Amino acid sequence: MEGNDWERLVQNLIRERILRSPEIIRAFRKVPREKFIPENVKVHACVDTPLPIGHGQTISAPHNTVNAVLGETWLL
């Protein structure tokens, strides 16, 4: 179920032309965000928004990871 939700988010990012490069698309599919967040916010893992991970820090929104960290495009 969670896997399907993540795939839906990946497909949305591809459709919006945020995700473009085959290497980054492959990496996103291989490394779903839900495996990196605390239980209490896990239900939101496949929503394209930042989530708290404790200690005042967040895990990035997927589109922002593509944009700023992997730097596939600079259009925010």
Place this chain on the structure above:
Amino acid sequence: MNEALKLEVGQHILEVGAGSGWHACTIAEIVAPSGTPRSEWGHIYTIEIVQELADFARRNIMRVGYGDRVTIIAGDGSLGFPEKAPYDRILVTAAAPEIPEPLVEQLKVNGILLIPVGGTSFFQSLMRITKLQDGKLKRENLGGVAFVPLRGKYGFKV
């Protein structure tokens, strides 16, 4: 569009600010893809200043099976990680007041440093610094971003 970091298989990478470990594993899948020979793999070192988050990230990285391509270090990432320098790529996932000198020093020639630079009010410029053959730096402003403040010696005093 371009790719700011120009990631390739085999690269030696430093990330400042591991957080949950998700970015590091995503990048690992690009520089050390599952299914390619280990001899071709790159490696990513990621530093986290909050000890509890470093432990959290380490558990995540191990659980998803990237412990052989991602190394997490608890410490002040604004100082870089000279033990494994120089790096092909350095990325900083928090905003710095200015570009930390140690990170520039730990970059290979033709290496790229990607770092948000600006204030603490969640609006900064994403800077791409390329170290040229003669040691000079090429600076490009890739646009506005919003990151949490970098902590540590070369970060913000919070």
